[in-house]
Amino acid sequence: MATLQSLDIKRRSATTEPPPHVRGNAIEVAKLIDVSKCIGCKACQAACLEWNDLREEVGYNTGVYDNPADLSPATWTLMRFTEFDNKGNLEWLIRKDGCMHCEDPGCLKACPAPGAIVQYQNGIVDFVSENCIGCGYCVKGCPFNIPRISQADNKAYKCTLCSDRVAVGQAPACAKACPTQAIYFGSKDDMIAHAEERIVDLKERGYANAGLYDPKGVGGTHVMYVLHHADQPELYAGLPNEPRISRLVELWKGGTKPLALAGIGLAAVVGFFHYIVKGPNEVTEEDDERADQINR
Amino acid sequence: MERRNGGTVGRYTTGARINHWITAGSLVLMALSGLALFHPSLFFLTHLFGGGQSTRIIHPWIGVVLFFGFAGLFIRFWAYNLWNRDDTQWMKQSGDVINAREEKLPEIGRYNAGQKLVFWAMTLLIAVLFLSGIVLWDTYFHAYFTIGQKRLAAVVHAFAAVITILVWIVHVYAAIWVKGTVRAMTRGSVTGGWAWRHHRKWLREVVQKR
Ligand code: SF4
Secondary structure (H helix, E strand, O other): OOOOOOOOEEEEOOOOOOOOOOOOOOOOEEEEEEHHHOOOOOHHHHHHHHHOOOOOOOOOOOOOOOOOOOOOOOOOEEEEEEEEEEOOEEEEEEEEEEOOOEOOOHHHHHOOOOOOEEEEOOOOEEEOHHHOOOOOHHHHHOOOOOOEEOOOOOOEEOOOOOHHHHHOOOOOHHHHHOOOOOEEEEEHHHHHHHHHHHHHHHHHOOOOOOEEEOOHHHOOEOEEEEEOOOOOHHHOOOOOOOOOOOHHHHHHHOOHHHHHHHHHHHHHHHHHHHHHHHOOEOOOHHHHHHHHHHOO | OOOOOOOEEEOOOHHHHHHHHHHHHHHHHHHHHHHHHHOHHHHHHHHHHOOHHHHHHHHHHHHHHHHHHHHHHHHHHHHHHOOOHHHHHHHHOHHHHHOOOHHHOOOOOOOOHHHHHHHHHHHHHHHHHHHHHHHHOHHHHHHHOOHHHHHHHHHHHHHHHHHHHHHHHHHHHHHHHEOOOHHHHHOOEEEHHHHHHHOHHHHHHHHHHO
């Protein structure tokens, strides 16, 4: 899908020139997933397939409720089920996994293809498949292990936060489909305000560590969770505690690149001027004569 | 009167020359296709290879050619590139080297210390590039490595590639600067005068063996 003309672009992968930004008045959006309200029905998963016209292959039962077993080029969102023994009290933690739409997206930073990943001014991070070259750098850049490369067309896929729906004022398909309203969608400010109410409620019910997951290490995210155990996000099928773009990725994609190019350029220039200053290193007549004496 | 050039001396066999140019060609293609994905301002280089996807597909395959090409050169030349005392002395007089005061340098065998360093640097770098490249070759090997390993491989691969390009610049510049060198790889022979000036010990050895 091409980028959406009605949405201004904040960042564009592998691009040195400024992207279109006449409007400049976009409100930052966010999806708030209230894990405490999720019943694991997978209506959101089905809605995602339907709206995005994706077909997941019929798979196998792996012995747990997670189905399919992992995110895939066709499964952009996935319910991950964890059984947590909370001091003899069994809790079934169900987290809707998918792209977090990071404010500081590692996927976009790592991408070498101009315009294959964009971040709209409203905060949505979108893959523009026609520009994708299938190198898999986004997979290495992402702190949440989200993008998946398709075997069919070698392009990367992930949740778009239904950027096409949001562009025309609709909520994402998953939020529409959720029967318990565990998924909210709106401006990021409103979602934070709503999360706070929910957290107060959860604390009253005995979840003293209830809290909002909006990790600062990636500049905050445009998909946030309300967690009953916000002090231990890893409980929720390995949701990273304090995620950030790997230092290796930053080293790989940071200021070292222009430096390296400058170094290469400098070496060529030094060589050129060495030649100009010193002239060629030529064989002299004497060398020839001496060689003649022994080389017959 | 026609100037004599000290006759000619054979330096590279036909096989060695073909081997060298296959390696050289693939190294240049590797650099172009790799730089295309290295920095956005060089992405236009993907057009040389038919687009971004094609560049991504072709780059590792050329790498395989480069690896085996260089392996051939390694087998041919490693024994000539072992380090000796004269090499250390030659390195100490690098000032005389870049100022072309060859009369002050020790007599040099088949290769000088600079050439040997290029040889060993390329050996190490191409091995590192090949191994890290395998880790990054998702089309066939994505399941065998963790994301953490791939991140490390990406940094190592990019770093080694930059150094390789720098070594390549030294190699090419030396061939341009020292006149009469290129014919060794295009025609297989050098003039006696060239051998006397730059590789005197080697010339003596060749003549003695006749
Ligand atoms: S979660 Fe991963 S894929 Fe989604 S925006 Fe963040 S870095 Fe990109």
